[in-house]
Amino acid sequence: MPAPANPRIAVLGFSIECNKFAPPATRAHFLARTYLEGDAIIAEARGPTPTMLPETPGFVAAMDASGPWQPIGIALAMAEPNGPVEQAFFTALLETIARRLRAALPLDGVYICAHGAAVTTADDDSEGALFEIVRAVVGPDVPVVATFDLHANVSDRMVDLIDAFIGYRTNPHLDMRGRGAEAAAGLRELLAGTKTERVRLRLPIVPPTVTLLTAAGPYAEMIRLGQERMTSEIMNVSVMGGFAYSDTAKNGLSVIVTGRGSDSRAAAAALAREIAEYGWQQRARFYAHLTPLDEAVQQALAAGRDPSLPALCFADVADNPGGGGRGNTMYLLRAFAAAGVTGALFGIVYDPELAAEAHGHGLHYHFTAQFNRAETTNFSEPWSAPARVAALSDGNCVGRRGIYAGQRLALGPTAALAVGGITVVVVSHRLQCADPVFFEMLGLDVRRARSVAVKSRGHFRGGFDEFFGPDQIVEVDLPGLTSPMLQRFQWTRLPRPVIPLDLDVEYRLS
Numbered sequence: 262m263p264a265p266a267n268p269r270i271a272v273l274g275f276s277i278e279c280n281k282f283a284p285p286a287t288r289a290h291f292l293a294r295t296y297l298e299g300d301a302i303i304a305e306a307r308g309p310t311p312t313m314l315p316e317t318p319g320f321v322a323a324m325d326a327s328g329p330w331q332p333i334g335i336a337l338a339m340a341e342p343n344g345p346v347e348q349a350f351f352t353a354l355l356e357t358i359a360r361r362l363r364a365a366l367p368l369d370g371v372y373i374c375a376h377g378a379a380v381t382t383a384d385d386d387s388e389g390a391l392f393e394i395v396r397a398v399v400g401p402d403v404p405v406v407a408t409f410d411l412h413a414n415v416s417d418r419m420v421d422l423i424d425a426f427i428g429y430r431t432n433p434h435l436d437m438r439g440r441g442a443e444a445a446a447g448l449r450e451l452l453a454g455t456k457t458e459r460v461r462l463r464l465p466i467v468p469p470t471v472t473l474l475t476a477a478g479p480y481a482e483m484i485r486l487g488q489e490r491m492t493s494e495i496m497n498v499s500v501m502g503g504f505a506y507s508d509t510a511k512n513g514l515s516v517i518v519t520g521r522g523s524d525s526r527a528a529a530a531a532l533a534r535e536i537a538e539y540g541w542q543q544r545a546r547f548y549a550h551l552t553p554l555d556e557a558v559q560q561a562l563a564a565g566r567d568p569s570l571p572a573l574c575f576a577d578v579a580d581n582p583g584g585g586g587r588g589n590t591m592y593l594l595r596a597f598a599a600a601g602v603t604g605a606l607f608g609i610v611y612d613p614e615l616a617a618e619a620h621g622h623g624l625h626y627h628f629t630a631q632f633n634r635a636e637t638t639n640f641s642e643p644w645s646a647p648a649r650v651a652a653l654s655d656g657n658c659v660g661r662r663g664i665y666a667g668q669r670l671a672l673g674p675t676a677a678l679a680v681g682g683i684t685v686v687v688v689s690h691r692l693q694c695a696d697p698v699f700f701e702m703l704g705l706d707v708r709r710a711r712s713v714a715v716k717s718r719g720h721f722r723g724g725f726d727e728f729f730g731p732d733q734i735v736e737v738d739l740p741g742l743t744s745p746m747l748q749r750f751q752w753t754r755l756p757r758p759v760i761p762l763d764l765d766v767e768y769r770l771s
Contacts, residue, residue, distance in 0.1 A: 274374030280585025319441025377413020579741025603682030663723030
């Protein structure tokens with residue numbers, strides 16, 4: 262059957278990374294980031310600085326470039342990483358998606374921008390539930406393609422209900438737009454009559470986040486192996502590192518291979534097995550190794566005192582808003598200030614009350630900055646210090662590099678506070694410090710800083726790499742909701758035994 266000349270393609274999405282240990286995500290969190298319905302999805306995707314993540318704009322642009330089509334926006338909900346999504350909001354979203362899909366019938370195809378590590382307060386496989394609704398409305402024969410973050414926790418239902426599974430291949434995530442374009446190419450193939458087979462293998466490894474970088478390391482090698490083994494029988498190879506803090510029964514490093522053609526299952530299974538076997542051979546490398554706080558403090562002191570030493574970037578990986586962290590723990594800032602670290606930038610701290618107070622005082626005002634006066638749970642302890650208002654901003658900016666490049670961002674009222682030899686950026690909307698623009702919009706020069714501390718797990722590497730090479734990055738061992746030291750959490754749903762939590766873990770491919 263020839264491909265439809267002007268196919269009707271539904272575009273929808275639900276994307277959030279959920280940390281079971283963080284407070285729930287509400288409708289307000291999605292409205293603050295991205296919540297769109299209908300034609301507004303397509304208009305925003307085609308805009309110069311969209312608020313949405315890049316895979317949907319990448320999909321729309323590639324479809325526009327590859328031939329006629331009729332995009333039909335359904336609903337798109339995205340939020341910053343948070344706790345489990347409130348079930349009432351998710352139920353309403355599913356109802357909206359089902360209603361709009363039914364109204365759009367007949368459809369020739371569907372694109373879904375997913376994440377893979379979403380959970381709700383009642384469902385550990387919310388993406389599977391979404392795909393089930395979509396498939397129930399459009400039927401078994403309409404091709405459905407979906408893109409995923411490489412931190413996806415993957416269920417059989419997620420794989421079985423779609424026709425092409427396309428995951429990110431870079432961490433920091435610099436290929437999101439490319440994966441959206443790949444989804445468009447895959448959908449064009451499916452519209453032309455190609456059938457697919459999907460194979461998934463999961464290993465008993467729940468990798469700490471800091472072991473999932475793709476420039477080097479065991480995870481990078483697994484991804485590279487998959488790309489090197491691509492043949493005409495294989496449409497896509499996705500190696501999903503997973504997101505430990507979702508704490509679900511589907512957690513675990515997964516390999517998903519989409520075979521091209523109805524007779525491609527054997528080839529897809531063989532490739533998935535080869536990658537999984539390689540990953541298992543590298544299991545001893547999936548352990549976190551961080552720098553103790555006292556050592557990090559000494560390194561920052563030395564960098565501030567001796568300009569001949571390289572500048573350093575300190576990553577507070579345990580309080581990463583990009584993984585559900587609140588972005589306001591004081592452990593690293595308090596230690597730097599107590600030791601007298603100088604020449605340092607610190608960002609970004611989520612504290613709307615403090616940012617509002619700084620704006621009320623105005624530039625150059627001296628006062629006692631009281632951090633975390635409104636939130637004193639989940640590691641977010643109060644701390645105060647003498648401070649001066651060094652700079653102010655409305656927090657509106659466009660991402661310059663890395664994961665946020667080209668995105669329109671709103672951090673709310675923002676202030677730079679001089680606390681001793683440290684300049685601290687305080688924001689009103691929680692976001693990870695993954696882009697130097699968060700300092701630059703306040704007139705702060707990253708290049709002149711001797712130390713830069715960021716609340717981010719890994720995406721800062723894609724934004725700050727023009728200032729810091731890999732040997733200038735210090736990942737600090739601190740308490741927090743996103744600590745890579747997984748033994749510090751009380752797990753209830755993770756499949757056990759798993760590496761790195763248990764001894765004598767066995768794995769045999771059937």
